[in-house]
Amino acid sequence: MTYNEWLKKIDDELKPDKSFDIIKRELKIGGRDAVLYYIDGFIKDEVYEKILEFLYKQTPEDIADIPNMLEFAKAKMPYVEADELKTVKEAVTAVLSGPSVLLINGISGALAVDTRTYPMRSPDEPQKDKSLRGSRDGFVETLVMNTALIRRRIRDKRLRMEYMQIGKGTKLDIAISYLEGAADGRVLDILRKRLKEIDINGISMTQQALSEKLQKNAFFNPFPKFKFTERPDYASACIFDGRIVLVMDNSPAVMILPISLSDFFRETDDYYFLPIVASYTRILRMLVSVANVIITPLYLLLAVKVAAVPSWLTVLMPEKTGEIPLFFQFLILEFVVDWLRLASVNTPDALSNSLGIIGGLLLSEFAVSAGWFIAEAILLMAFVTIAGFSLPNYEMGYAMKFERLFLLILTQIFGVWGFAGGIIALITGMLCVKTLSGRNYLYPLVPFSKKGFLELFIRYPMK
Structure with a gap:
């Protein structure tokens, strides 16, 4: 030519x-x-x-x-x-x-x-994914900077950074980061194949769009199949652990895979504190997450649906359930909490904290004094709202919220049988979920692994 x-x-x-x-x-x-x-x-x-x-x-x-x-x-x-x-x-x-x-x-x-220089912010610590003792840097929106942050921590000749472009219009730059010999070769082959098969015009909202193309998810299944982090130290630890990290241009978060449900209860600070402290916080995180799902349906069951309550629980039961039925109180409060959260996100930083505190106090005080809501319902919703922040993963937080609403509705309709059936349905739903590697979402429970099960609760000392 x-x-x-x-x-x-x-x-x-x-x-x-x-x-x-x-x-x-x-x-x-x-x-x-x-x-x-x-x-x-x-x-x-x-x-x-x-x-x-x-x-x-x-x-x-x-x-x-x-x-x-x-x-x-x-x-x-x-x-x-x-x-x-x-x-x-x-x-x-x-x-x-x-x-x-x-x-x-x-x-x-x-x-x-290659003379390009992208507009780029400094690699500051992520606002959401913070650590008490960890490094104070975080991923940015530039691919090369993010891979350099990983390389800085992993000075191993086995570290691989495979470059690919996906999407017809956006031609998104991505890098598959893994440790050769430690990562599962079968999962790598599956990942490469699915990335090459992505044949859409553009991937603009990179994180969620890419995860949806990599693994199809049923519309009513809220459980996340991938874990995201904005911390290079945590991503590097996952690579050492044999995981694969997908680094995307234009995104300050990297994708970790394959993962199971138990991975959402392991956080960065687990590796910055003594094993006994890390084990305690890991167990606490799991207990709070379970309570986050069942506490309001269980309270509704004991307060309204069960005639005889053990004497030691009577002190927790309300004398009156308010003008609005307790079920609708919980339902309305769930929506109000999300409404305040959305409002605070779209409020200028100088006013967002004040909006959340003042809005919550005014609304709850007025609702209780008017007799519409009971104080116990407000207290329980405050608990589940705070408990939702015990995990820095937004997707898992909303998954727990939908589980809680599902149990709440079944308990209201069917009472004890609805509550028990809802628990069984949730467990069955998770049993049907498969990760990218084909492994069950509830691993190490299904299939059972003694070592993996113990690591759910205990952070062993480094060998």
Whole structure:
């Protein structure tokens, strides 16, 4: 393909005359016509000036015997990352991804020079996924920075970073990070195959969109199949543990797989404290999570649906259930809590804390004094709201919420049998869930593993 054919086809694809930020710079290099394509904002002026200064110094004799762009890059290009492009499709993809693309009349092919510099924030500690003793850095929205944060912690020659692009429109850059010999090769093959099969125009909301394409999830199944973290120390620990970490461009969170339900009860601080302290917090986290699911349905069962309550529980039972039935009190409070949460997210930072505190106090005080709600219902909803923050995973928090609502409705309709049947239905539902590796979601309970079961509760000392 001739130089002019290259230009025509690239211009037809990119249409630089219709996009102000796609720059087509015409040059003279060694007396020959040349063109440099790049996106304004992805290249620093100082780097651009250095490249132009070098190119303008080339004489006709310097480039007379160079047949293709690969040889030009080896002999003449004083830049670290430069790759030859052999097709127009590769050139267009390179320009849209950020690198500059150079074409010179009389030299076959094109040259991609990775001069891109994305707008990037500093790697500060994540606001949600915090640690008392851990490092104070976190992932950002740039792929290369995130892989560097992992490399900094894992100086092992077995660490692999496999690069891929997915999505027709967005061409999302991703990296599969794993420790060769430690990660499950079968899971790696499944992951590579499913990533290559993703054939959609764009993946903009990267985390959830990618997880939905990797593993289909029933609409009414709220359990997350992947775990996300914004902490490079936790991601590195998972890689050492034999997990696979999927790093995505434009996302401050990485995806950890394969995972089971038990993985959501293990957090970063487990590895920064003494084993006995970590074991205590892990057990506490699990107990609070179980209580988070069953406490309001169980209270409804004892207060309304069961005639005889043990004497030691009578002190917890309400004398009156209020003007509104207790079931509807819990239901309304569930929606009010979510409403306040949504309002606080969309409220300026200076007012968000005040909104949550004042709104919650005013609404609860008025509802109790008016006789609509009982104080016990307000107290229990305060407990489940705080308990929801014991796990930093949003998806698991909402999964527990839906489980609680499911139990609440069944208990209201069928009483004791509804509560018991709901527990059985939830366990059965989790038994039917499979992870990407094909393993059961309730591992190490199903299939049973003694070592894995003990590690649910105990954090053993490092060997």
